[in-house]
Amino acid sequence: PGTLYIVATPIGNLEDITFRAVRILKEVDLIAAEDTRHTRKLLTHFGISKPLTSYFDHNKHLKGDVILARLRDGASVALVSDAGTPCIADPGYQLVRDAIAEGIVVVPIPGASAAVAALSAAGLPTDSFTFIGFLPSRRGKRHQQLSPLKDEPRVLIFYEAPNRLMATLKDMRDLWGERKIVVARELTKVYEEFVRGDTSAVIAQFTDRQIKGEVVILVAPGEDSEQEGASEESLDEVLRRYLYV
Numbered sequence: 001p002g003t004l005y006i007v008a009t010p011i012g013n014l015e016d017i018t019f020r021a022v023r024i025l026k027e028v029d030l031i032a033a034e035d036t037r038h039t040r041k042l043l044t045h046f047g048i049s050k051p052l053t054s055y056f057d058h059n060k061h062l063k064g065d066v067i068l069a070r071l072r073d074g075a076s077v078a079l080v081s082d083a084g085t086p087c088i089a090d091p092g093y094q095l096v097r098d099a100i101a102e103g104i105v106v107v108p109i110p111g112a113s114a115a116v117a118a119l120s121a122a123g124l125p126t127d128s129f130t131f132i133g134f135l136p137s138r139r140g141k142r143h144q145q146l147s148p149l150k151d152e153p154r155v156l157i158f159y160e161a162p163n164r165l166m167a168t169l170k171d172m173r174d175l176w177g178e179r180k181i182v183v184a185r186e187l188t189k190v191y192e193e194f195v196r197g198d199t200s201a202v203i204a205q206f207t208d209r210q211i212k213g214e215v216v217i218l219v220a221p222g223e224d225s226e227q228e229g230a231s232e233e234s235l236d237e238v239l240r241r242y243l244y245v
């Protein structure tokens with residue numbers, strides 16, 4: 001069988017593609033793309049001309065079978081999404097899972113991902129973090145998912161649509177109170193911007209302003225959950241001292 005390459009592409013700045021990604025895209029027999037028109041522009045920019053097929057959320061079952069059949073026949077296939085790393089809040093997971101089940105080799109070609117780019121420059125703790133991705137668009141469901149995250153001891157990373165940014169920040173303030181928040185907007189693009197501050201301050205900064213472009217929201221853990229972590233540790237230490245020493 002052929003090989004399935006999971007190829008990361010830029011999240012804005014076209015320079016953010018790796019030499020290896022360009023080479024793999026030039027070498028494969030077929031490129032499966034979320035939006036073929038979008039990807040064709042990228043390929044044209046890098047002088048790549050390859051057969052393209054679509055693989056997106058609504059045709060993933062049918063198209064997945066077609067792509068698997070090509071792989072079985074020995075074709076090498078690259079999966080790309082519109083931006084960043086495929087499978088990260090983007091289609092691809094089922095294809096990867098099914099390819100692995102058939103013994104097809106799956107090779108990641110790493111590169112940009114908005115979550116990691118945002119975290120790397122946010123100025124929030126980076127030792128461990130929780131990637132949530134997109135919240136449900138319906139308010140009730142959103143609250144249901146946000147509520148239990150109140151006590152999450154790690155930095156939370158969300159993807160959000162610009163027109164929902166304010167509503168989500170307000171939901172976060174209602175459910176969790178003030179937190180240290182970073183909104184990373186338009187990463188790697190001309191209007192790249194980091195807005196940092198307590199929830200209310202960040203909301204104030206975006207008030208009366210048309211919010212455009214793409215955003216990542218990062219949220220530091222509440223002080224209570226940090227303290228919880230600390231007290232668990234010391235309890236552990238105490239137990240160790242009394243039970244094992």
Ligand code: SAM
Binds near residue numbers: 188
């Ligand atoms: N697979 C992509 C990745 O690896 O980051 C994510 C795709 S997801 C459909 C799109 C979301 O990613 C956007 O709504 C936004 O939250 C985030 N995103 C993508 N590009 C971004 C950028 N340049 N700046 C800020 N956020 C971005």
